[in-house]
Amino acid sequence: MKKSIVRRIIALVTAQLLFLIFIFCVFVYFSYAETREEIIQSSDNFLQVYGKEIKDRLDKMEKMLNSIVYQNINLAKLESKDESERFYASLALSNQIKDLTAWDDSAQMLVIAEGEYDICLSAEGDGVSFQEGQAIREFVLEMSRKSKKKARWYFTSIEGKHYIYRIYMRGTRAEAAFLSMERLTHFWDNTDFGNQAFAITDGDGAAWTSVGFLNDPKLLSQDGKNLEEPQFVKRQMEIVEGQVCLESFVKAYDVLGSIRYSAVIVIMLILGSIVFALLVIRYIRRELLHPMQHLTNVMDEISDGSYELRFQGGYESREFIRLAETFNRLMDEIVGLRIQSYEKQLELKDTELKCVRLTLRPHFFLNAMTTISSLSMQNKNVEIDAYVKSLSKNIRYMFRSGLHTVPVREEISHVENYFEMQELKYPGSVFYFVEMAKECEEWRIPQLLIHTLIENEYKYAVYPGKTLSILIRVSLAHFQNETMLSVEIEDDGQGYPENVLKEMGEYHDKYPEEGTRIGLWSIRKILYLMYERTDLFQMSNVEPHGCRNLLLIPEKAKHEMKEETVQNKIG
Numbered sequence: 001m002k003k004s005i006v007r008r009i010i011a012l013v014t015a016q017l018l019f020l021i022f023i024f025c026v027f028v029y030f031s032y033a034e035t036r037e038e039i040i041q042s043s044d045n046f047l048q049v050y051g052k053e054i055k056d057r058l059d060k061m062e063k064m065l066n067s068i069v070y071q072n073i074n075l076a077k078l079e080s081k082d083e084s085e086r087f088y089a090s091l092a093l094s095n096q097i098k099d100l101t102a103w104d105d106s107a108q109m110l111v112i113a114e115g116e117y118d119i120c121l122s123a124e125g126d127g128v129s130f131q132e133g134q135a136i137r138e139f140v141l142e143m144s145r146k147s148k149k150k151a152r153w154y155f156t157s158i159e160g161k162h163y164i165y166r167i168y169m170r171g172t173r174a175e176a177a178f179l180s181m182e183r184l185t186h187f188w189d190n191t192d193f194g195n196q197a198f199a200i201t202d203g204d205g206a207a208w209t210s211v212g213f214l215n216d217p218k219l220l221s222q223d224g225k226n227l228e229e230p231q232f233v234k235r236q237m238e239i240v241e242g243q244v245c246l247e248s249f250v251k252a253y254d255v256l257g258s259i260r261y262s263a264v265i266v267i268m269l270i271l272g273s274i275v276f277a278l279l280v281i282r283y284i285r286r287e288l289l290h291p292m293q294h295l296t297n298v299m300d301e302i303s304d305g306s307y308e309l310r311f312q313g314g315y316e317s318r319e320f321i322r323l324a325e326t327f328n329r330l331m332d333e334i335v336g337l338r339i340q341s342y343e344k345q346l347e348l349k350d351t352e353l354k355c356v357r358l359t360l361r362p363h364f365f366l367n368a369m370t371t372i373s374s375l376s377m378q379n380k381n382v383e384i385d386a387y388v389k390s391l392s393k394n395i396r397y398m399f400r401s402g403l404h405t406v407p408v409r410e411e412i413s414h415v416e417n418y419f420e421m422q423e424l425k426y427p428g429s430v431f432y433f434v435e436m437a438k439e440c441e442e443w444r445i446p447q448l449l450i451h452t453l454i455e456n457e458y459k460y461a462v463y464p465g466k467t468l469s470i471l472i473r474v475s476l477a478h479f480q481n482e483t484m485l486s487v488e489i490e491d492d493g494q495g496y497p498e499n500v501l502k503e504m505g506e507y508h509d510k511y512p513e514e515g516t517r518i519g520l521w522s523i524r525k526i527l528y529l530m531y532e533r534t535d536l537f538q539m540s541n542v543e544p545h546g547c548r549n550l551l552l553i554p555e556k557a558k559h560e561m562k563e564e565t566v567q568n569k570i571g
Helices: 005-069 073-077 083-103 130-146 252-257 260-303 318-358 360-377 381-398 408-425 449-460 498-503 518-531 566-570
Strands: 109-114 119-124 152-158 161-170 173-180 196-202 206-211 232-240 244-251 405-407 430-436 444-446 468-478 483-491 537-541 547-553
Touching: 005 083, 005 109, 005 161, 005 173, 005 196, 005 232, 005 244, 005 260, 073 083, 083 109, 083 119, 109 130, 119 130, 130 152, 130 161, 130 173, 161 206, 260 318, 360 381, 360 408, 360 449, 381 408, 405 408, 408 430, 408 444, 408 449, 408 468, 444 449, 444 518, 444 547, 449 468, 449 483, 449 518, 449 547, 498 537, 518 537, 518 547
Parallel strands: 430 468
Antiparallel strands: 109 119, 109 173, 152 161, 161 173, 196 206, 196 244, 232 244, 405 444, 468 483, 483 547, 537 547
């Protein structure tokens, strides 16, 4: 199905808008990518500078702790069973670590603990309060009793302050160096980071200190907090592999903020294009599409049978005014030609129907003359007189002027008169019974249909010396969701030959050979011409023998010879 012009115009405008949106998306994408790349490069530069500072401090702290741990005989004496030996070893180690913290501030606090004998030695530097020192000593002493930590860097929170520490564990002895995160990142003090932030994280990604827009207590819990990357442009540098990392963050929307002015200009252009496109569409709809849609609707309604409709003007366009005038003039001419054509079709149909009906009468008259001749040869003058009287009634019925349909009671009455006529010719050869519902009597049926079928019975089913039973049943029936008159004619004769049933099973316009099944063909043709249906006449055989004819007559015929207003039929 081809698209309408309305859809084509809308599709064209939509394609243009989509193209502009695509250009905007490409612009934003590449601008964002370029800006992001610049931010990444800047972040990497900062990470290199700050990372070196932190690594240098941690290296000095590790060397300070190693100077105590390795090749120090006093550490082993802390585990001696000799109390005096443990005392002097403790005294020596205490003096040693105090001297170290005095001239080297790499670590804020050094702690040596022996869990079995509850020995805990420490030396505090600047910035460590008594409560903090006591808490750190208890922390290390507890680890010496229970923990089996490997020698590496760890993070912890003590007395509300975050620390990084290095620890060595040997049996029940522990040596550790502590440094607060504040002291580790002192080089960040009084620095304006703008839209950038930094955080030191452990191997699990938990942040233990931050600066910039991340320096918010809500972002960092006591045990550290993982920062969600999708919110940021994130870069990372490992200071100690798998243990200590330095990360930089830039808010994602800040990246876009750097291109917002250009984006605003592009958005304004797109919005301007959309407004302009909407104005163009509105103008086209008013001046072109609405008249065309109106014309299309009129044409659709005319195609459905509303031939009185015309294309109404009221448009400013000269072209559409002329189109309306031309269209309406052509419709007037078409309606005139249609009326003429319909009149000719009616005349042709009437002629065809009359011709088919005329085929029903010669058989009857021929049989009647044959019967009179036969009775005359037998000198049955009384019978001839009765026969001629019945024949005259039949002739008056057949030649009633202008009638295609009659009440079914009149057709039955005519058929009963025909039975009386045939009884004079074939006395005692036919027994008939008529069963008709009271509500069916005035139902109109095509004239001579039942008569033709009864005449066919006498022609093919009546044999000398045998009585034929005929049942005529008239009732109302539902057929294909429609109430119709059902006329059943059933006999106990030999039934139809199979070739006849096969040939009459399908409707066709082929005229039968002379003298063969003209009556049956005429019945089917009449029903088709009057009701425009091919399923109203059904023929079949019944068990054990006999045939059945079924006529289904709708309440109203679609075509009759009686005069009908042509103009009403057209419009």
